[in-house]
Amino acid sequence: MKPHTLSVLVENKAGVLSRVTGLFSRRGFNIESLAVGPCEIPGMSRITIMVIADDNKIEQIMKQLNKLIDVIKVSDLTDNERVERELALIKVTAEQGSSRAEIMQVATIFRASIVDVSPKSLILQVIGDSDKIDALETLLRQYGVKEFVRTGTIGILRGSKTVAPGK
Amino acid sequence: MKTGAKILVESLQREGTEIIFGYPGGVVLPIYDELYDSSLRHILVRHEQAAAHAADGYARASGRVGVCLATSGPGACNLVTGIATAYMDSIPMVALTGQVPTSLLGNDAFQESDITGITMPITKHNYLVKETADLSRVVKEAFYIAGTGRPGPVLIDIPKDVSTTSVKDVPVPEKVELRGYNPTYHGHKRQIEKALNLIAAAERPVIYAGGGVILSNASAELLSVATQMGIPITTTLMGLGAVPGDHPLNLGMLGMHGTEYANFAITECDLLFAIGVRFDDRVTGRTETFAANAKIIHIDVDPAEIGKNKRVDIPIVGDVKSVLTDMLTCMKKTAGHEAWIKKIRHWKQHHPLKCPDDGRLHPQFVIRQLSELLDGNGVIVSEVGQNQMWTAQHYCFKHPRTWITSGGLGTMGYGLPAAMGAHFARPDVPVFDVAGDGSIQMNIQEFGTIAAEKIPVKIAILNNQYLGMVRQWQELFYDRRYSFTELPAVDFVKIAHAYGIEGIRVESPDEVKPALQAAIDCPGPFVLDFRVEREENVFPMVPAGAAINEMIGGHPR
């Protein structure tokens, strides 16, 4: 079992997301992360799904995804050179004083930006792969993470190759 | 200007629909009003489940798309088992449901249920139509999706206001264009060549053919391939009728209740040529031992079926008929595999299916008599359980689409409504529903439909006063503890009479043939209540999880 990143190009229609996720839940798979948004083709959206499963289970699920009428194309990015990014917003307890300064140092190391400041808390915005985000969240925990939101990973192939309709 | 209801009915007719099975209710009133003076035939069933099964039976017998119609909420929910049954067996069907008006969607309005959500995993695709102007396009797409590629049911949910709203006549597109749906019909040339080479090199080949052959109307091509290359054929439950039951190369059904010789042949073959099948667990038994020493070629129109349960050496994605036709054109005649065929003939002689002959009324005997009488000229539908397996084993099917059964889902109560549907596809031949006393009571209300519509379906009930198949498992694997499987005797003839249907009870073997003949000769529906041996078992049998050559109830080897 290993993590797979699937890129799924779909018609941007009501119900598509539940058709897609239904195929995973029916097989008892937990989706680790999911991100959806419109893409370069009018009327279509791209879904990036991260899921942990055997290679043959993934092959079966990709075939099943391909059978959905509203799915245009499915690609497994896992074994390809790719860029993966996720954005997270972290609200940390930060009273005036030494901890606030420390948090701002940690933010600099992670190239996170401070996007909101209030007397008792800070909001950090960080972009990276999921490991980097996990690491930052772990570090910040000692100060008190009040809320942690992440977008889910999105992925794209390096070079000129694309996940586009047709072959 | 036309109302949605009118557009719907016209669209159905444009798709060639001649009959729909349905049941009315509040939100489909506008559609029913349109049907009132339409030339489209409508059959009023007594339960929506029967409407779905009837549309499915019609589709299986005719090869066309079946259509059913129900109201929202309870009506739509009653279709669910029928839709799931069609989905599991890849049957082309369009299910139409009414829905609460768009303004009330999601409000828990009276008789609202999210039927597109409910049927998502049991339809090939489904639609919730929100604009009347979309209706004609959606109907066209639905028929196209249902009937092409790997067929399956498509549901269209139509809110009441979509039916009542009038719009300007919208032109219907000539062709359906769906960016995400392009089934592959033609097999890859190189793969076909490789397959032919593998077949030519094989010493002990077997064809394992299934419902895909029937769906693709490829019986003739299958038989040509088999006879030209001298390859024995075994079929799945769904594939019965694809090749004549009495053809010398036919080994009958394989799997859990398959013939011993079919299962032996699979176990000993060196090449398995799988055609329109899906390696279901009821067929393979323990998968590791299924055709363990064979190379495998697999043709299927659905790429997701290839390699799903068993590793395949040569996958060929494509329509069975198209691929077999291509094979026939590049095929060189190969040796007749004499030694192998001789070995199989020996098995056939020494391991025939058993039919007890002790003066008592055995269900197998009833099926054999029916088979003799009809001689291939009829459509046989079954319920689920022992009745289904005995029919599959002992009836000699001679033509495709003359055997109609719920294979994948195993839906008790399927038979009678499916037989009603089959009659409208094949009014020229007798249609029999071979039933169990348990199954028939799951949709027995359809006696009302066949009586009212004078549908001449013949119902042959193998009445063992048990949920026989479950009782058999209890006998064999649960120490004869018959937990809730005994059914008190029911006088089915009396029930038939209450509906104005003729019927007779049969209690001894010599009454069987005259009774069947009486049913065939009767111009209307007919009920036969066969009081068969109560604790008869279906043999041979592969216990769950065993290898398919490890059968019980067969002949000593």
Ligand SMILES: Cc1ncc(C[n+]2csc(CCOP(=O)(O)OP(=O)(O)O)c2C)c(N)n1
């Ligand atoms: C709707 C449904 N419920 C339960 C079952 C489980 N089941 C399979 S066979 C069977 C017994 C069928 O009894 P009957 O119709 O009398 O047929 P017999 O086996 O006695 O020929 C049952 C309960 C089923 N297949 N379908």
Ligand SMILES: [Mg+2]
């Ligand atoms: Mg019974």
